[in-house]
Amino acid sequence: MRISILLSFLLVSQAFAFSAGPPDSVVGNPTTCNQCHNSFALNSGAGALMVDGLPTEFYEPGKAYIIEIELNQINQSRFGFEATAYLNNNPNKRAGEIVVLENDLTQVSTSGKDAPQYIKHKRAGTFAGMVKGRAQWVFKWIAPSSGNGEVYFYVACNAASNDNTNQGDYVYTSKYVLKEGKVAATSQPK
Numbered sequence: 001m002r003i004s005i006l007l008s009f010l011l012v013s014q015a016f017a018f019s020a021g022p023p024d025s026v027v028g029n030p031t032t033c034n035q036c037h038n039s040f041a042l043n044s045g046a047g048a049l050m051v052d053g054l055p056t057e058f059y060e061p062g063k064a065y066i067i068e069i070e071l072n073q074i075n076q077s078r079f080g081f082e083a084t085a086y087l088n089n090n091p092n093k094r095a096g097e098i099v100v101l102e103n104d105l106t107q108v109s110t111s112g113k114d115a116p117q118y119i120k121h122k123r124a125g126t127f128a129g130m131v132k133g134r135a136q137w138v139f140k141w142i143a144p145s146s147g148n149g150e151v152y153f154y155v156a157c158n159a160a161s162n163d164n165t166n167q168g169d170y171v172y173t174s175k176y177v178l179k180e181g182k183v184a185a186t187s188q189p190k
Helices: 002-015
Strands: 049-052 063-073 080-085 092-093 097-100 105-112 117-121 132-143 151-158 171-180
Touching: 002 171, 049 151, 049 171, 080 132, 097 105, 097 117, 097 171, 105 171, 117 132
Parallel strands: none
Antiparallel strands: 049 063, 063 132, 080 092, 080 117, 080 151, 097 132, 105 117, 151 171
16 A cells, blocks of 8 residues: 555656756757657647747847747647757856746756756746646846857747646747847947
């Protein structure tokens, strides 16, 4: 009986293991959520991952950008995400600062002062049981200072079935390469 209860607890614990946020670095460089949520091939569902607010090609050093990640997938009723920014595609080099804007929905984790930051969902940010098939998260990214070079911005999202397993879930990823631009000139009063 005791073994049965322990096994049941372990299975339930595993099913909810990442509803409070995935482990760091499952954003697509090279590992994604698809490593565990692997019922379907990566980016193969009918859903849509959209990232708004990032500059299109060049970032302005030191500038703050409001980033909005949206995932749409009809017939899925739980969602999750993780995003990060690396310098020069090196997963050991942080690119700027990520700032939480929705304390109840998102959180940031890192393994050290200069290590990359990972913004991801909290439990409330999975929108469990939502029937509209749409989730949205917003945060601030402050671009690195000048002289740091290219930024690689990675996003991974999970449109889950909300059945307390890692089956029946669709994983979507996006990668953006941003070149360093020039700092905008400020006008001086005469």
